[in-house]
Amino acid sequence: MATPSQRPASSPRDLTRAADRLSFVYLERCTIHRDANAITAEDAEGITHIPSATIGTLLLGPGTRITHQAMSMLGETGAGVVWVGEHGVRYYAGGRALTRSSALAEAQALRWANPRSRLDVARAMYRLRFPDEDPAGLTRRELLGREGQRVKDCYRTQADRTGIPWKGRRYTPGDFTSGDAVNQAITAAAQAMYGVAHAVTAALGASPALGFVHSGHELSFVLDVADLYKTEVGIPVAFDSAAESPEDVGARTRRALRDRIHELALLDRVVDDIKGLLLTDTGRATDGMTSDMDNVTLQSDRDEQVAAGVNYASLAEESW
Known part of the structure; x- marks a missing residue:
């Protein structure tokens, strides 16, 4: 199995749509690791496998421990991770949001x-x-x-x-x-x-x-x-x-x-x-959870959005 540093990062096109994921998965009193493309939750009753691409947000309750490899996998698949109190009734800390869209x-x-x-x-x-x-x-x-x-x-x-x-x-x-x-x-x-x-x-x-x-x-x-x-x-x-x-x-x-x-x-x-x-009357996509592609743009004048990854020096010189 390739190590995290050897695997290419997943693009949003490769990820499961938010609408097809479990909204929230809550775990407590277990150790969370990874096995291939799944995360595992191990407690006194055994090991449970959860496909990481099916998770919207993982809520980590009391008594949970999570490994670096598990966090790396969750990050690659676009899942959010939030540390909470018992059954999610308190919020303590959070990792990156589920969305790649702003x-x-x-x-x-x-x-x-x-x-x-x-x-x-x-x-x-x-x-x-x-x-x-x-x-x-x-x-x-x-x-x-x-x-x-x-x-x-x-x-x-x-x-x-x-x-x-x-x-x-x-x-x-x-x-x-x-x-x-x-x-x-x-x-x-x-x-x-x-x-x-x-x-x-x-x-x-x-x-x-x-x-x-x-x-x-x-x-x-x-x-x-x-x-x-x-x-x-x-x-x-x-x-x-x-x-x-x-x-x-x-x-x-x-x-x-x-x-x-x-x-x-x-x-x-x-x-x-x-x-x-x-999102009402904003003219933006209604799926605020994830974007199906990396849509990075640059802000120009008059609220115009222009393509990223382009050097605009020549255009600026022409305008001068």
């Missing part, structure tokens, strides 16, 4: 850089969260006010449903135990959703920092994405966990949220929502 990142930057389109995306995010309302024409201050009221209404509704006394949202940063059981559960659910949103954002190649509602933080867009599912998923799960028992409520909330995410196939939905928000 389409999604450029679309995000274009929509973020224009104040009008930035507000349009913020309104679209509100519409995703509360489809029974039309936010067209609302200012940012009006959006924030309505969002705050809808979240308050959600807290009251869930409190009535579960029978939990609700005294308001109380959270002291850095002091998880300062709130009551339901506030601890809400905090745990929010943190877990931040991890999910961060993992998907990294896998798609979008910028975690360029937010449309949140701003000024390296994870502004991650916070935007996580909030899309706050009233539908995170808050109801938190109230259910707190109603079950106040003991160990943080860990139980994360496990319950993990199960709910799996039940709703939420990871696939997050992918679709991000692409729908950023």
Whole structure:
């Protein structure tokens, strides 16, 4: 078998299309190596072979160890690698994105850089969260006010449903135990959703920092994405966990949220929502996960793209 340094790098044309891959593969408590063109996951029960070209993003959970050769193979096949907490509920670090295309990142930057389109995306995010309302024409201050009221209404509704006394949202940063059981559960659910949103954002190649509602933080867009599912998923799960028992409520909330995410196939939905928000009306390919070819161009004047790999010195001299 040839060594990694002797093998030519795969071109995007040789790679499996994103639509034909498994979106996410999660592994924990195993050693990951490679065998020919597959990666292997070895644990106490034996060795499992996974064809590397079928993986969209590999999520590495607690207790995983991965070899250099396995990482080299995953890089050649265009798979993303993300280090996460148990069952993907926290994001710790990520390797290269799954995509070789900059389409999604450029679309995000274009929509973020224009104040009008930035507000349009913020309104679209509100519409995703509360489809029974039309936010067209609302200012940012009006959006924030309505969002705050809808979240308050959600807290009251869930409190009535579960029978939990609700005294308001109380959270002291850095002091998880300062709130009551339901506030601890809400905090745990929010943190877990931040991890999910961060993992998907990294896998798609979008910028975690360029937010449309949140701003000024390296994870502004991650916070935007996580909030899309706050009233539908995170808050109801938190109230259910707190109603079950106040003991160990943080860990139980994360496990319950993990199960709910799996039940709703939420990871696939997050992918679709991000692409729908950023790629609308950009004139770019809708597949923000991968490109079927290396499409590297150079930027010229008047937003023109010219071919790379060409020396333009003679053209520049003619223009002088």
